[in-house]
Amino acid sequence: MTSILKPEGDWLSKVEEFFNNDEPVALPTETVYGLAAPISRPKAIAKIFDLKNRPTFNPLIVHLKKDWDIFNWVEKLTDVESRLIEKFWPGPLSLVLPKKNIPDICTASSKLVVLRAPKNKIFEQVLDGYGVPLAAPSANTSTRLSPTTAIRVQEDLGERGLKAIVDGGRSSEGLESTIVQVVNEKLRILREGALSDEELVLAGFEIDKSYQSQVAAASGDVMPGQGKHYAPLVPLVVMDDPQKWVSYHSNKKLLFLKILESDAPGLKPFNQKAQFVVLSQNDLKEAAFELFETLRLAETEVEQIVVLKTKDIGLGRAINDRLRRANG
Numbered sequence: 001m002t003s004i005l006k007p008e009g010d011w012l013s014k015v016e017e018f019f020n021n022d023e024p025v026a027l028p029t030e031t032v033y034g035l036a037a038p039i040s041r042p043k044a045i046a047k048i049f050d051l052k053n054r055p056t057f058n059p060l061i062v063h064l065k066k067d068w069d070i071f072n073w074v075e076k077l078t079d080v081e082s083r084l085i086e087k088f089w090p091g092p093l094s095l096v097l098p099k100k101n102i103p104d105i106c107t108a109s110s111k112l113v114v115l116r117a118p119k120n121k122i123f124e125q126v127l128d129g130y131g132v133p134l135a136a137p138s139a140n141t142s143t144r145l146s147p148t149t150a151i152r153v154q155e156d157l158g159e160r161g162l163k164a165i166v167d168g169g170r171s172s173e174g175l176e177s178t179i180v181q182v183v184n185e186k187l188r189i190l191r192e193g194a195l196s197d198e199e200l201v202l203a204g205f206e207i208d209k210s211y212q213s214q215v216a217a218a219s220g221d222v223m224p225g226q227g228k229h230y231a232p233l234v235p236l237v238v239m240d241d242p243q244k245w246v247s248y249h250s251n252k253k254l255l256f257l258k259i260l261e262s263d264a265p266g267l268k269p270f271n272q273k274a275q276f277v278v279l280s281q282n283d284l285k286e287a288a289f290e291l292f293e294t295l296r297l298a299e300t301e302v303e304q305i306v307v308l309k310t311k312d313i314g315l316g317r318a319i320n321d322r323l324r325r326a327n328g
Helices: 011-020 042-052 079-088 121-130 150-160 197-202 213-218 242-247 284-298 315-326
Strands: 003-005 025-027 034-038 061-063 093-098 112-116 164-166 178-183 186-191 236-239 254-258 275-278 304-308
Touching: 003 011, 011 025, 011 121, 011 164, 025 121, 025 150, 034 042, 034 121, 042 150, 079 093, 079 178, 150 164, 236 315, 254 284, 284 315
Parallel strands: 003 164, 025 164, 061 112, 093 178, 236 304, 254 275, 254 304
Antiparallel strands: 025 034, 093 112, 178 186
């Protein structure tokens, strides 16, 4: 049975007790909920892979505090990496760095590690209390939708044997962190996320536009969050031309999902089985959060989901990335 802990009373000591018994704990972050275990507890980390049904060749993101001495965990930093940390930590930026004192189970035996400092007081309190970094991928079964609330974690991992979840309310961002690797002073975006390209450029960083994460992943450059993820339990079709919607016919019970734009013509359900949902048109962060929640709810209500892509700008780029992965 999964214990749902509220962040009050002696909750922190209970979390530490689960860790000491080699049990991972689901914790809130500002992006999505993470399935966390200290890097000093390899048996607990092994259970993360088991709970998620995640292959061990898929590395984990490791979380730490910004005010810790990063050189306990990293061999070196470039000037660009140091500036990224100063500007965007704590927050939804994950950096690929040369590791030190981090076990191979976290990194699929790579000499590199993906690190970030989460901006969430509950997660930060756990880090302070235990005193070592926490490996924490998203708290969902691999290939499934990422959870933005505790109840979604329980629905997904409760029956798989997860012992505890700390309920910190809904995630504020609703999308996973952006994963960046610095090569020749330029940023390679390995995974689009809650921190947009535009924000990075505005802060004075140069993005390597020639780098394609999908091509690199296919050639063996494996990083967290690559591959087929974020898939609902029912088939999902992504369309980039709103005119095509008027010709989409099906006898299945459908969900038509439109994101952000308000000027797409002809977007009306064709039969009584169809539902039509428009996500937040003026708030990209809210739309990102609503995306996972809407797809989760739709799993039990419809037989197929049809989604209209949004513009490839800002967080819209990350939303389209998730839809592409969900579409296989």
